[in-house]
Amino acid sequence: MIEPLVFRSSSSEETENIGKTIASFLHPKDIVFLSGDLGAGKTTLMKGVSSEWTGTNPAEITSPTFTYLHIYGEEKKVYHFDLYRLSSPSDFFSMGFHEFLSSNGICCIEWPDRLPENFPYAKVCIDISYDELDKRLITLRRMDALI
Ligand code: ADP
Numbered sequence: 412m413i414e415p416l417v418f419r420s421s422s423s424e425e426t427e428n429i430g431k432t433i434a435s436f437l438h439p440k441d442i443v444f445l446s447g448d449l450g451a452g453k454t455t456l457m458k459g460v461s462s463e464w465t466g467t468n469p470a471e472i473t474s475p476t477f478t479y480l481h482i483y484g485e486e487k488k489v490y491h492f493d494l495y496r497l498s499s500p501s502d503f504f505s506m507g508f509h510e511f512l513s514s515n516g517i518c519c520i521e522w523p524d525r526l527p528e529n530f531p532y533a534k535v536c537i538d539i540s541y542d543e544l545d546k547r548l549i550t551l552r553r554m555d556a557l558i
C-alpha cells in the first residue's frame with residue numbers, strides 16, 4: 412500500500428486550498444471517495460478541488476445534497492456526488508455515473524458508504540476528521556499505482 416498524504420487544516424480557507432493542492436495530484440477518470448462526518452469539510456474541500464480542476468469560481472460550487480450531483484467544467488469536468496440522501500444504491504448508476512465514465516473528468520463522491528456493494532472501480536480515498544473547533548486532519552490514500 413502506498414503511504415498516505417496527510418494535511419492539517421485550521422480553517423475552511425485552508426481546507427479549500429488543500430483541495431486545490433489535491434486537485435494537482437488527480438488524473439482524468441479518477442474516482443475520489445470523500446469520507447467524514449457531517450460538517451467535517453468534504454464540500455469545502457471540493458470547492459478547492461473543483462475550482463482548481465475546472466476553473467469554476469469557488470462561489471459557484473455548492474453542496475449537491477438535494478440533487479445528488481453537480482457537474483462543473485467544460486473540457487475538464489468534475490462530477491461531484493453527495494449520496495447522503497440516496498435511498499436505493501442502484502440509482503447511483505443512472506444518476507450520471509455512466510456519463511462520467513465516458514468523459515475525461517474526475518468523479519468525487521461524498522458518503523461513498525451509500526454506494527452499491529462491491530463498487531468495482533479504483534479510487535482515491537480522502538478522509539476528513541476533527542476533534543476540536545476548526546481543526547481538521549485530511550488523509551489522502553491512492554488505492555492504485557498511479558502516484
Ligand atoms: P461536509 O460536506 O463534510 O458536510 P461542509 O464542507 O459542508 O462539510 O461544512 C464544513 C463546515 O465546517 C463549514 O461550515 C465550515 O465553515 C466549517 N469549518 C470550520 N473549520 C473548518 C476547516 N478547517 N475545514 C473545513 N471546514 C471548516
Ligand code: MG
Pocket residue numbers: 453454474493521
Ligand atoms: Mg457535503
